[in-house]
Amino acid sequence: MDVRKITESLIGSGIKRKLEEWGGPEEVSVSVEIPRQEEHGDFATNAALQLAGNLKRKPRDVAAELLDAIRREDTEGWIRDLSVAGPGFINIVLSDEAWRETLATALEKGERFGAAGEGEGESVLLEFVSANPTGPLHVGHGRGAAVGDALARILAFAGFRVTTEYYVNDVGNQIDKLGMSLHARYLQLCGRKIELPEDGYRGEYLIDIAREFREEVGDRYLSVSEKEAFPLFRKVACDRILDGIRKDLEAFHVHFDRWFREGSLHESGAVAEVLEELRERGQLYESEGAVYFKSESHGDEKDRVLVRADGRTTYFASDLAYHRAKFRQAHARVIDIWGADHHGYAPRLSAALRGLGENDDRLEILLVQFVSLIRDGKTVPMSTRTGEFTTLREVIDEVGVDAARFFYLLRSFHSHLDFDLTLAKTRSSENPVYYIQYVHARICSIFREAVERGTVFSTSPSLSVLSLPDEIQLMKRVARFPDVVSESARAREPHRIPFYLLDLSRQFHAFYHNHRFLGESNERTQGRLALATAVRNVVSIGLSLIGVSAPERM
RNA sequence: GCGCCUGUAGCUCAGGGGAUAGAGCGCCGGCCUCCGGAGCCGGGUGCGGAGGUUCGAUUCCUCCCAGGCGCGCCA
Numbered sequence: 001m002d003v004r005k006i007t008e009s010l011i012g013s014g015i016k017r018k019l020e021e022w023g024g025p026e027e028v029s030v031s032v033e034i035p036r037q038e039e040h041g042d043f044a045t046n047a048a049l050q051l052a053g054n055l056k057r058k059p060r061d062v063a064a065e066l067l068d069a070i071r072r073e074d075t076e077g078w079i080r081d082l083s084v085a086g087p088g089f090i091n092i093v094l095s096d097e098a099w100r101e102t103l104a105t106a107l108e109k110g111e112r113f114g115a116a117g118e119g120e121g122e123s124v125l126l127e128f129v130s131a132n133p134t135g136p137l138h139v140g141h142g143r144g145a146a147v148g149d150a151l152a153r154i155l156a157f158a159g160f161r162v163t164t165e166y167y168v169n170d171v172g173n174q175i176d177k178l179g180m181s182l183h184a185r186y187l188q189l190c191g192r193k194i195e196l197p198e199d200g201y202r203g204e205y206l207i208d209i210a211r212e213f214r215e216e217v218g219d220r221y222l223s224v225s226e227k228e229a230f231p232l233f234r235k236v237a238c239d240r241i242l243d244g245i246r247k248d249l250e251a252f253h254v255h256f257d258r259w260f261r262e263g264s265l266h267e268s269g270a271v272a273e274v275l276e277e278l279r280e281r282g283q284l285y286e287s288e289g290a291v292y293f294k295s296e297s298h299g300d301e302k303d304r305v306l307v308r309a310d311g312r313t314t315y316f317a318s319d320l321a322y323h324r325a326k327f328r329q330a331h332a333r334v335i336d337i338w339g340a341d342h343h344g345y346a347p348r349l350s351a352a353l354r355g356l357g358e359n360d361d362r363l364e365i366l367l368v369q370f371v372s373l374i375r376d377g378k379t380v381p382m383s384t385r386t387g388e389f390t391t392l393r394e395v396i397d398e399v400g401v402d403a404a405r406f407f408y409l410l411r412s413f414h415s416h417l418d419f420d421l422t423l424a425k426t427r428s429s430e431n432p433v434y435y436i437q438y439v440h441a442r443i444c445s446i447f448r449e450a451v452e453r454g455t456v457f458s459t460s461p462s463l464s465v466l467s468l469p470d471e472i473q474l475m476k477r478v479a480r481f482p483d484v485v486s487e488s489a490r491a492r493e494p495h496r497i498p499f500y501l502l503d504l505s506r507q508f509h510a511f512y513h514n515h516r517f518l519g520e521s522n523e524r525t526q527g528r529l530a531l532a533t534a535v536r537n538v539v540s541i542g543l544s545l546i547g548v549s550a551p552e553r554m
Numbered sequence: 555g556c557g558c559c560u561g562u563a564g565c566u567c568a569g570g571g572g573a574u575a576g577a578g579c580g581c582c583g584g585c586c587u588c589c590g591g592a593g594c595c596g597g598g599u600g601c602g603g604a605g606g607u608u609c610g611a612u613u614c615c616u617c618c619c620a621g622g623c624g625c626g627c628c629a
Contacts, residue, residue: 086573308627
């Protein structure tokens with residue numbers, strides 16, 4: 001039982017019937033939406049407004065006839081009331097029985113309620129975070145992690161086959177610099193008076209790694225030539241930082257199916273291969289010793305270097321090989337989540353894929369905007385110059401995983417985020433994450449109390465006792481959940497889930513205050529407990545979709 | 555200069571071609587013999603500006619203004 005589908009189908013067949021009679025257009029685009037104003041019904045359609053122009057008739061007249069047609073389609077009696085309103089909307093009020101049926105469906109489906117088949121088993125490769133292993137994850141990466149992980153969960157729940165991947169940039173200039181920086185730190189600890197390389201990594205974490213490494217190997221590499229020491233230090237730095245990143249993500253309850261190393265593309269010859277293919281396709285040319293890709297002819301601003309004058313390939317070349325590899329796997333969609341600072345990179349990647357003869361429509365790039373930390377009403381300073389970022393770990397330690405993940409998702413990722421640390425760590429009513437979790441804990445508490453009172457739970461409670469407006473109202477919120485999941489998945493917008501949960505929670509808390517679950521007649525208690533079960537399920541599912549726990553006690 | 559994102563209530567933000575634009579925070583008042591007060595109820599001045607498309611624009615288009623982020627043979 002899906003109220004939306006039923007409503008859409010009734011309207012659809014009503015329109016079809018009338019169109020046969022009127023001889024109107026074959027295709028019309030009509031919307032069925034939930035009106036903002038409750039008095040405008042459970043659903044409303046603009047069908048008559050859309051058709052009126054074509055038919056050269058008054059919208060309200062069309063609506064009146066359409067209304068009759070829809071009513072005739074409703075042989076099951078799902079519709080309680082139909083009316084023409086405003087300029088020609090048709091407002092639809094469903095019967096209480098329709099909502100009770102939805103509740104029954106929610107109970108029946110349990111943990112799978114809302115798992116619509118939206119994705120139809122389509123395979124999606126979702127890459128996110130992919131921060132360079134040159135330092136610990138900071139608050140910005142945290143947002144990418146929260147968004148990416150939630151999206152993975154939502155897409156999977158909506159029926160997509162999702163694989164998550166972290167792309168590790170373990171080669172290139174930045175990693176070289178990292179290796180040199182660690183080497184310098186090591187020598188400093190050995191008592192050498194040497195400076196960090198220019199543009200080296202100055203963070204404390206490298207000193208820690210150097211110290212740890214020196215404890216293991218002593219001064220063994222003190223007199224080894226830089227050239228010899230370099231590959232080792234590069235690897236040590238990269239491995240240990242990556243290990244820290246893994247642990248941070250684990251602590252943040254973010255899981256990756258695969259960790260894909262950029263280095264493997266060089267080792268396997270994939271980079272050379274993709275260059276060769278572009279050459280064969282006539283997409284390359286040389287200039288001033290460097291090899292360029294003709295990306296401008298595919299819509300990029302200008303042509304881009306793939307092989308430098310010194311013979312080394314660029315990051316772009318690796319990334320091309322990487323995306324070519326992703327495209328060759330049988331994924332219908334390839335989704336990349338990037339920090340907004342990389343947005344200028346998107347056109348050239350798409351251009352390159354087109355240059356390789358791929359359909360770049362399969363590639364979706366989601367750009368997550370920046371994060372500012374706010375503490376006590378003031379922006380927490382972050383310095384790019386000194387590399388002094390607040391780390392993700394610090395945020396987790398300060399506010400906890402649940403609050404951190406929730407706050408990251410409480411804004412559309414298209415917008416800049418002001419992350420209010422003070423509010424996030426408030427363990428009280430002002431904090432929205434507890435407001436939602438409290439619903440879950442409260443319902444669990446009701447059941448504990450019910451057991452305490454010796455309540456015998458009915459396996460198939462009669463729902464017909466639920467007829468109060470507040471009861472129907474709460475059912476309506478529950479019924480909306482599958483729609484929210486579908487929309488969230490389709491739009492790739494995880495934030496819709498927490499917003500929905502807040503709305504549901506408000507309804508529940510208000511209901512709780514106005515009515516009692518226990519102590520009513522046995523029949524009513526059983527019905528109310530069924531309703532509570534459905535709410536608890538939806539809260540539990542919704543929270544799990546954004547990676548937040550649903551505690552039984554708080 | 556060019557490109558991407560964003561301008562909605564005091565603050566932080568949802569929403570979105572339609573009928574009276576919402577929430578949280580903050581502020582001011584109420585509510586605990588009763589399933590958990592981490593709760594409930596009440597109180598509101600707002601779509602940056604100018605044009606355009608439309609029966610209808612806060613939503614779409616153009617321009618302008620403001621903020622953020624980019625524009626490397628870095629990644």
